[in-house]
Amino acid sequence: MSAAINWPKRKVGNVDVNAIGHGMMSIGGNVYGPAGTDEERFELLNRLWELRQTNWDTAHMYGDAEKLIGKWFAKYPERRSQIFLATKFGVYFTPGMAIRGDPEFIKEQLTESLERLQTDYIDLYYQHRPDPKVPIEVTVKTLAEFVKEGKIKQYGLSDATVNTIRRAQKIHPVAAVQVEINPFLRDPLMPGGIVDTARELGIAVYAYSPNGNGLAIGRFKSPDELVEGDIRRWIPRYQAETFAHARELADTFTSIGRDLSPAVPYTAAQVCLAWLSAQGDNIIPIPGSSSPMRAEENCRAVEVLGKLSKEHMELIGEALKKTDDTVAKTARGPPGAGNLSFVETPEYVPEADGNN
Numbered sequence: 001m002s003a004a005i006n007w008p009k010r011k012v013g014n015v016d017v018n019a020i021g022h023g024m025m026s027i028g029g030n031v032y033g034p035a036g037t038d039e040e041r042f043e044l045l046n047r048l049w050e051l052r053q054t055n056w057d058t059a060h061m062y063g064d065a066e067k068l069i070g071k072w073f074a075k076y077p078e079r080r081s082q083i084f085l086a087t088k089f090g091v092y093f094t095p096g097m098a099i100r101g102d103p104e105f106i107k108e109q110l111t112e113s114l115e116r117l118q119t120d121y122i123d124l125y126y127q128h129r130p131d132p133k134v135p136i137e138v139t140v141k142t143l144a145e146f147v148k149e150g151k152i153k154q155y156g157l158s159d160a161t162v163n164t165i166r167r168a169q170k171i172h173p174v175a176a177v178q179v180e181i182n183p184f185l186r187d188p189l190m191p192g193g194i195v196d197t198a199r200e201l202g203i204a205v206y207a208y209s210p211n212g213n214g215l216a217i218g219r220f221k222s223p224d225e226l227v228e229g230d231i232r233r234w235i236p237r238y239q240a241e242t243f244a245h246a247r248e249l250a251d252t253f254t255s256i257g258r259d260l261s262p263a264v265p266y267t268a269a270q271v272c273l274a275w276l277s278a279q280g281d282n283i284i285p286i287p288g289s290s291s292p293m294r295a296e297e298n299c300r301a302v303e304v305l306g307k308l309s310k311e312h313m314e315l316i317g318e319a320l321k322k323t324d325d326t327v328a329k330t331a332r333g334p335p336g337a338g339n340l341s342f343v344e345t346p347e348y349v350p351e352a353d354g355n356n
Helices: 038-050 065-075 077-082 103-117 136-149 162-171 194-201 240-260 268-277 292-303 310-324
Strands: 009-012 015-018 055-057 084-089 091-093 097-099 122-127 152-158 176-180 204-208 283-286
Touching (some): 009 204, 038 065, 038 292, 055 283, 084 103, 103 122, 103 136, 122 136, 122 176, 136 152, 136 162, 162 194, 176 194, 194 204, 268 283
Parallel strands (some): 055 084, 084 122, 122 152, 176 204, 204 283
Antiparallel strands (some): 009 015, 091 097
């Protein structure tokens, strides 16, 4: 058994959570290739438990991830209360991806998620994407009712604009916002951006895809290493020339890891997570992996938190500049996927929902 992890904490609403979370998209089987058997995936959940990694993030749309977690809770019911569990609602397939944030649909997906997860409450319930047809105030009022009923403890917003976050906050306190932040996508870190706004309002920021889905840390040498069924095979950012441009950044992270710990170097993944965590005291990176070994590597990134010097940050900054005109300008998702993010919702008219 490896050494225990001394977990630093960050605040999500009224709860202290691990400063790094774990994303469950990869175990659902509909994004990064085959999911594996329940037994194989239980190995991951059990390893997270052994490492005291209790900050979990999933979603209604992540394949059968919710059902798998529910089976794990059924097997270990005493563990449920110690897991800070986030899931998300709002996405459905037509067969393309679409969004709904109306009260009826929220209730429908919440009921399904509770059943799948075999639990009677969710710690953090996100709107996966804002609905361009439904005022955010209507969505949040519905979520506030579920908070009152105890079905959800807190709520959050994912890929929401600063304006949407502020509008939601006026109706009911937002516990967390989720947004992609990594070396190739740093817009949320800009002055007055999502991270600054969230800090001002006392909101946590969960950063998804913190290592650029492996690209920023040299996880793969070429797209040929991606398995069949991995969505990255069809995304422009994950093509051969982009891997070459990203290599220097990955080498920089690796070099810093050796500098910090020559005997047993920290990995590029761990240094990357430490860099991201250093961008704000309200940021919680949520790397994901279906591999117990990779999951432990990510968890142990907490050992690097606070250790990056000014010189290290400058080295990373120089490497980032070189990717800004190459990797950062490529499309990071499949065609049309970005159209669902950061949309504004309609103006709220109190009389329209009968709650003026």
